[in-house]
Amino acid sequence: MKQFNQHLAKHTLAYKVGLHSLLLLPLLYMVLAVTSQSWGGDPVQAIIHFLAETALHVLILTLLLAPLSRRYRLPALLKFRRMIGLYVAFYALAHVLAYWLLELGLSLQLFITELAKRPYIWLGMLCFVVLLALSLTSFRAIQSKLGKRWLQLHGLLFPTALLVIWHYWWSLKSGWQEPAIYLALVVALLLWKRLQVQRWLLSFRS
Amino acid sequence: MFIKKNRPWEEPESAVTPEHIYKERRSLLKSMGFLGAGTLLAQSAPANAFLFGGGDDQASFVRQPLQFDDIPPEHKDGLTPESKAISHNNFYEFGTAKNDPAENAQGFKVEPWTLRIDGLVDKPLTLDYDDLFARPLEQRIYRLRCVEAWSMVIPWVGFSLSDILAQASPKSDAKYVAFETLYDPEQMPGQKSRRIGGGIDYPYVEGLRIDEAMHPLTMLAVGMYGTTLPPQNGAPIRLVVPWKYGFKSIKSIVRIRLTDRQPPTTWNLLAPHEYGFYANVNPAVDHPRWTQATERRIDDSGLLGRTRIPTEPFNGYGHLVANLYKGMDLTKFY
Numbered sequence: 001m002k003q004f005n006q007h008l009a010k011h012t013l014a015y016k017v018g019l020h021s022l023l024l025l026p027l028l029y030m031v032l033a034v035t036s037q038s039w040g041g042d043p044v045q046a047i048i049h050f051l052a053e054t055a056l057h058v059l060i061l062t063l064l065l066a067p068l069s070r071r072y073r074l075p076a077l078l079k080f081r082r083m084i085g086l087y088v089a090f091y092a093l094a095h096v097l098a099y100w101l102l103e104l105g106l107s108l109q110l111f112i113t114e115l116a117k118r119p120y121i122w123l124g125m126l127c128f129v130v131l132l133a134l135s136l137t138s139f140r141a142i143q144s145k146l147g148k149r150w151l152q153l154h155g156l157l158f159p160t161a162l163l164v165i166w167h168y169w170w171s172l173k174s175g176w177q178e179p180a181i182y183l184a185l186v187v188a189l190l191l192w193k194r195l196q197v198q199r200w201l202l203s204f205r206s
Numbered sequence: 207m208f209i210k211k212n213r214p215w216e217e218p219e220s221a222v223t224p225e226h227i228y229k230e231r232r233s234l235l236k237s238m239g240f241l242g243a244g245t246l247l248a249q250s251a252p253a254n255a256f257l258f259g260g261g262d263d264q265a266s267f268v269r270q271p272l273q274f275d276d277i278p279p280e281h282k283d284g285l286t287p288e289s290k291a292i293s294h295n296n297f298y299e300f301g302t303a304k305n306d307p308a309e310n311a312q313g314f315k316v317e318p319w320t321l322r323i324d325g326l327v328d329k330p331l332t333l334d335y336d337d338l339f340a341r342p343l344e345q346r347i348y349r350l351r352c353v354e355a356w357s358m359v360i361p362w363v364g365f366s367l368s369d370i371l372a373q374a375s376p377k378s379d380a381k382y383v384a385f386e387t388l389y390d391p392e393q394m395p396g397q398k399s400r401r402i403g404g405g406i407d408y409p410y411v412e413g414l415r416i417d418e419a420m421h422p423l424t425m426l427a428v429g430m431y432g433t434t435l436p437p438q439n440g441a442p443i444r445l446v447v448p449w450k451y452g453f454k455s456i457k458s459i460v461r462i463r464l465t466d467r468q469p470p471t472t473w474n475l476l477a478p479h480e481y482g483f484y485a486n487v488n489p490a491v492d493h494p495r496w497t498q499a500t501e502r503r504i505d506d507s508g509l510l511g512r513t514r515i516p517t518e519p520f521n522g523y524g525h526l527v528a529n530l531y532k533g534m535d536l537t538k539f540y
Contacts, residue, residue, distance in 0.1 A: 034509070040305035041290025042356065042504045103502070105514045110497070118495055171495070173354075174476055175302065175405040 001072050008076035019080060023087045026054040027094075044102045051098055052168070055091035056182060059161055062088060063189050066196065082138050085157075089135040092128050120170035127164045130156050148203065155200030158193075161186045267312045267441070269433040272343055274363050279347035281522060286358035287506050288431040294504065295438045296352065297457055299387065299394035302404040307438035314393055314437035316458075321443060323370065325463035326380035331373060338428050338443050341365050345432070346425060351487045351521045353451035353473075356502045362446050363429030368420040376416065376464050383419040384469035385412045385445060386461040406472060412456040413469035413483065414447065417530055423448060423523060426459075449520040449527045451485045482540040486531070487521035491540045 008015060030050055033039045039046040062085045069077040104110045115121050134154055137143070143150045165186060169179035190197055293308045300307040317335045324330040343363050351357045371383070389397060389409035396403030418424060427446045428434060435441040440457025447454050453473050463469075473481035480494055489499045500514040520527050531539075 037289075037293065038305065039303075040308060041287070041292075041294040042304065044356075044502070044509070045304055045354075102509060102512075105502070105512060107514065110500070110514070114497060117492070117497075120495060173404070173480075174298075175401070177401040177405070 001074065005074045005076045008074065009079070012076070012079055016080065016083060019083065023058065023084065026050070026091070044098075047102060048095060048098045051091050051095040052164075055088055055095055056164060056168070058084060058091060059088045059157070059164070060182075060185060060189065063157070063161060063186070063193065067189075067192050085138065086135055089131040092131050096125075096128055120167055123163060123170065124167040127160050127167060130160045151200070152203050155197075155203070158190060158197050158200065161190070267314065267437050269429075269436055271433050272339070272363050272429045274343035274345045274429075274432075277344050277346045280526075281349065281359075283347075283349065283359045283503075284505055285347065286360060286504050290504055291358055291360055291430065292436050292439060296354075296452065297438055297440070298404045298406055299396040299408065299410065299458075300438065301396055301402055308436075310395060311437035314441065316437070316442040319442050319460075321460055321462070323374045323462045323464075325384070325465050326377040327374040327464050328377060329374050331370070335442060339434075341369065343428065344425075348423075348446060348448035349521050350446075350448065350452055350455070351501060351517065353453055353481065353485070353493060353498075355493075355496055355498060355500070355517075356504055357517075357521075358504050360430055361432070362425060362427040363432065364425045364427035364443075364446070366422055367424045367426050367445070368422065370426065371419060371462075371464075374464075379466045380464035381416055382465050382468055383414050383416060384461075384463045384465055385414075385456045385459055386410070386463070387456055388458045388460045406476060410456060410472045411469065412445065412454055412471050414454070415468075415530075416464070418447070418527075421527060421530070423526060449487055449523040451481075451487060453481065454485050484531075484536075484539050486527075486536065486540075487517060488519060488536055488540065489517040490519070491537050 030047060033050075034043050034047065037043075062081060065077050065081050065084065069075055100106060100111050104114065115125055134157065137146065137150065137153060146153065162183075165179050165183050168182065169176060172179070294304045295307040296304070297307040297311070300310040319335040319338065321333040321338065322330070323333070343365060345361050345363050347359060347361045349357060349359055367383075387408075387410040388394070391398040391408075394403075394408075396406075397408040414424070425446045426443055427440075428443050430436075430439060435444065437458070440455075440459075443459050444457040445455045445459065454471075468483060471481075471483055473485075474483055487498075492498050498517055501517045502512055503515050505512070518524070
């Protein structure tokens with residue numbers, strides 16, 4: 001493991017290129033599915049749903065990094081955390097844009113009234129705003145400037161992970177099995193990371 | 207002597223587009239659609255099968271051509287391309303994703319089929335597969351408005367529900383008509399697994415008030431686009447009620463029962479605040495989770511070429527059906 005860590009640290013750039021390709025694969029898969037008409041004659045719902053699901057998968061991956069790096073003594077893993085985190089925001093943004101463009105036909109007025117009227121949409125939007133804020137403050141310069149506040153802000157990923165699953169469940173016409181599977185997964189992860197979560201919660205005390 | 211009775215929604219014979227022009231247009235549009243999608247990305251079929259499932263191993267359901275009279279439509283809307291209408295379906299018995307039914311239903315067996323019409327009738331009927339096609343068929347072009355705010359324009363082939371109900375001669379206390387989809391978990395994976403079937407209790411059931419059922423617009427379809435229905439669209443026989451949200455138009459029907467009380471309906475049982483018994487298309491009453499004021503018309507334009515169009519009360523059939531609901535508060539009876 002120590003060797004692997006050294007390897008990771010030494011070839012960070014190569015691994016980053018590999019990770020970029022890996023994280024862009026879902027996008028390629030989507031384009032292929034749409035153009036080959038494998039998602040049916042009107043893939044709007046499939047596209048919106050797929051982008052959201054991919055964002056959630058990558059979010060779960062970012063939550064995994066810290067405990068994995070600790071468990072297997074791979075501190076070099078954390079070098080990739082910011083990049084992977086930005087892909088969560090990327091897919092979330094694509095999800096929001098797909099909804100606005102494909103479902104609402106790019107009507108700003110409809111976007112605003114739907115946002116105002118539908119609780120599951122403003123919940124989703126709240127999560128998106130958090131992801132956006134985390135992305136914009138993900139630079140090292142801002143991180144050192146914000147200090148403790150930065151940790152407080154970025155700990156918002158924990159509740160956001162739960163809220164996006166609520167948004168998912170709320171958006172379904174029927175059925176609950178899939179959101180329940182994701183919920184179990186995220187709760188298990190947060191329990192594994194409970195020390196970090198506790199530290200984050202306690203940081204608001206003083 | 208044959209006297210042709212013109213129903214109020216029929217246009218004169220002279221308004222019909224001559225068949226050869228209609229066919230030319232169709233084939234032209236078809237080839238354009240094929241080129242548009244095909245040149246964007248050249249792909250091999252085996253690669254698609256590997257990536258997205260399905261493929262050659264699964265024989266496609268065979269559809270038969272039908273003979274019918276053309277009934278001119280109420281509106282001038284362009285048809286939804288057949289390829290889209292048969293690959294974008296809500297039929298949770300075969301899975302909840304829109305492409306699931308087209309993928310999972312190809313092995314569906316419609317022969318033999320039994321459709322029973324019973325309950326409060328003097329002459330209960332039992333129809334087999336061939337009986338479904340025994341009466342004169344009409345092609346009617348109707349709008350289909352899904353409760354999810356997308357819509358299509360589909361040429362159905364079938365007959366008025368009232369024809370077959372009259373044959374069974376309903377008793378005077380029959381006030382409602384209840385419909386039931388086939389229950390066969392061996393053939394319908396969504397009925398076998400709650401996860402695949404979206405957590406719905408099967409069989410799917412629907413219902414109409416008797417005057418809605420007897421309305422000349424209400425039809426039983428046995429075909430679409432000139433041939434028998436594909437399974438994903440409800441083969442071998444389905445209901446089509448064009449002024450109501452699509453979920454009322456129940457598929458693959460095995461039983462029609464006349465009753466004196468309002469029958470339970472599947473989506474209403476699942477979420478009564480979101481789906482009412484009447485489910486008339488109504489732009490003024492939103493679904494709690496999305497607007498019903500506008501809709502996405504699925505036509506021959508591409509993904510990005512579509513704009514939302516206003517939804518019409520009763521899906522544009524108000525002049526024919528609004529009188530059925532006189533004096534009713536349609537925000538309460540949604």
